[in-house]
Amino acid sequence: MNIKFSKYQGAGNDFVLIDHRVGELKNIDSKLVAQLCDRRFGIGGDGLMFLTKHKDYDFEMVYYNSDGNVGSMCGNGGRCIVAFAKHLGVIENETNFLAVDGPHYAKITAEGNWVELQMIDVDTITADENAFVLNTGSPHYVKQVTDLASLDVFNKGKEIRNNDTYKTNGINVNFVEDKGDHLFVRTFERGVEDETYACGTGVTAVAMAMAQQKQPGHIETPIEVLGGKLQINFDYDGSKFTNVFLCGPAEKVFEGEVNF
Numbered sequence: 433m434n435i436k437f438s439k440y441q442g443a444g445n446d447f448v449l450i451d452h453r454v455g456e457l458k459n460i461d462s463k464l465v466a467q468l469c470d471r472r473f474g475i476g477g478d479g480l481m482f483l484t485k486h487k488d489y490d491f492e493m494v495y496y497n498s499d500g501n502v503g504s505m506c507g508n509g510g511r512c513i514v515a516f517a518k519h520l521g522v523i524e525n526e527t528n529f530l531a532v533d534g535p536h537y538a539k540i541t542a543e544g545n546w547v548e549l550q551m552i553d554v555d556t557i558t559a560d561e562n563a564f565v566l567n568t569g570s571p572h573y574v575k576q577v578t579d580l581a582s583l584d585v586f587n588k589g590k591e592i593r594n595n596d597t598y599k600t601n602g603i604n605v606n607f608v609e610d611k612g613d614h615l616f617v618r619t620f621e622r623g624v625e626d627e628t629y630a631c632g633t634g635v636t637a638v639a640m641a642m643a644q645q646k647q648p649g650h651i652e653t654p655i656e657v658l659g660g661k662l663q664i665n666f667d668y669d670g671s672k673f674t675n676v677f678l679c680g681p682a683e684k685v686f687e688g689e690v691n692f
């Protein structure tokens with residue numbers, strides 16, 4: 433069977449996107465998803481998404497991590513699928529779509545390559561020694577460090593993700609360095625089991641964890657990741673984060689057809 437796909441990336445977090453509005457792909461399993469996401473034996477990607485129809489929303493986003501398992505919310509994937517929906521003509525410049533963590537509103541530039549995606553409200557941040565743990569649609573561990581450029585993110589992230597506390601359910605591990613006018617973030621992603629170039633729910637979690645040191649109000653946080661720049665905007669009342677937006681580029685890289 434031939435399957436058409438598009439490849440997108442958002443700040444270097446890259447995805448295989450499949451228009452599944454007609455729903456002919458019944459026999460997709462985790463092995464096939466992992467194969468399509470493989471960078472040597474497949475198309476390559478940190479994850480794979482289906483854009484499917486939904487009766488109450490513009491579309492539904494079904495997300496798989498590159499290991500082939502259904503993931504929790506993917507922020508950069510959400511931004512990329514909005515750009516994909518625009519390119520397919522499913523939406524214009526605004527959308528309400530459904531993802532695994534609930535409905536999301538997003539707005540998009542006319543060209544479709546800058547997407548501002550609303551993320552879930554967050555009111556709980558817990559501490560794990562000197563790190564923070566919170567759920568922004570996916571579970572995240574946030575640790576502030578110095579000299580992040582030379583940190584061994586793969587081994588340190590892997591160790592935390594697989595420790596006794598997180599081994600069973602897994603967690604995404606983010607390291608952040610405060611650069612004064614922006615935050616520099618690197619993430620080891622669960623389900624990819626590697627460092628990725630960017631993680632949208634991850635940088636959202638980082639901006640929230642770091643905002644605890646700030647005065648409440650409307651906070652805009654510029655973020656640098658390995659694959660580019662993102663920005664997180666939210667309102668913080670001292671305990672709750674609302675009107676949360678993950679903003680950044682979402683670019684189509686290529687499209688093609690695979691046979692399986």
Ligand SMILES: N[C@H](CCC[C@H](N)C(=O)O)C(=O)O
Pocket residue numbers: 445478497502503504505506507508509570571603604621622623624630631632633634
């Ligand atoms: N790359 C994603 C996170 C994917 C979530 C996944 N790693 C999981 O925890 O299931 C993002 O931009 O938010």
